[in-house]
Amino acid sequence: MHENQILSTLRPSGPKVTKRPFREERMEVFDACHVGVVLRAVLFVEIVLAAGVMYHAASPADWLSRLALVTAGALPATLGWLLFACGLKAQLHRLPSAAQYVFGTMLGMIAGVAASAMLSWALRDTSDWQLLPSAVTGGLLALALVAAFQLRARGSTPAATTARLSELQARIRPHFLFNTLNSAVALVRDEPAKAEAILEDLSDLFRHALMEQGASSTMEEEIQLAQRYLDIEQVRFGERLNVQWQLDARTNHARLPPLLLQPLVENAVKHGIEPSTQNGKLRISTELRGRRVVLQITNTMPVTADSATKSTRGHGIALDNVRDRLRLLHDVDCHFSAGMQNGLYRVRITLPATPSTL
16 A cells, blocks of 8 residues: 555656657757867868769879868868858857758858968969859868768767657666555655655756756766666665765756766666675766766675676676767767776766856
């Protein structure tokens, strides 16, 4: 009877939020602000120019000389195109797909003319530099870049949705739910206030997991969710679980994929604390280093070698998912590492700090 009553307290919110647990969002096509996107775009333009210059080069030295000359005009024009697209990505995001193609192509034609004019001025060449071919070339290259942006946006949307669904399924595990309810039932008679706090934390945890998620979350929100989870596990393990928080408030507004930190903390508890017969330690720290935010999750491992090997292997189940989601949000501007270090298992994430955290 007690279990049915406790389960009934969670039932009203279930059918309402599980019909559509995630919001389908339209990805920003002109997402030219990522360092990785800029590098790929510049490399693409350089490869095309290098291939084109080969038709007029008499020797490898002549090819390098011509490529350097063309790059002197094309590189600033390409960076200008990317900078303009990055600055207006919010406005361009509202345009239909066809209009985005037209705008990007027209902007590329202007960049091509600018590159040609720049070379003409630098070489003090008063002859006709054929502005029309330069405009057509710039437009075609820009069209290819817009198409690449479109493919990137379409490819990342289902990947992000699948990742969030995988995290949700991994989070709502029957053993965690039943262990929490059993802990609450055991405390109802002797410590009703603590039992009520457990159920409130459980309700908040599931409400956050089942609510519609946006494209990103903040470090502060992820920390709060992890704290609720660890409050529940603290009741289960008692003194066996020693949690240490070292938080830098300047990192609160750093952007993370939603529901990212809690699975990492859950992995640390499941594979590091739970199988150990001795007391274990779990430390979560955030730090602002220059323009980078560093997030670290460190936990002790079981003493026996066999248990340590199994736990280390178990950590890798969700790590690839976390790494992929970080790359979707920050591209190459983030770093993720995980592994044993000095007898401890450490997960380390570095990502860019937003202007509000500086």
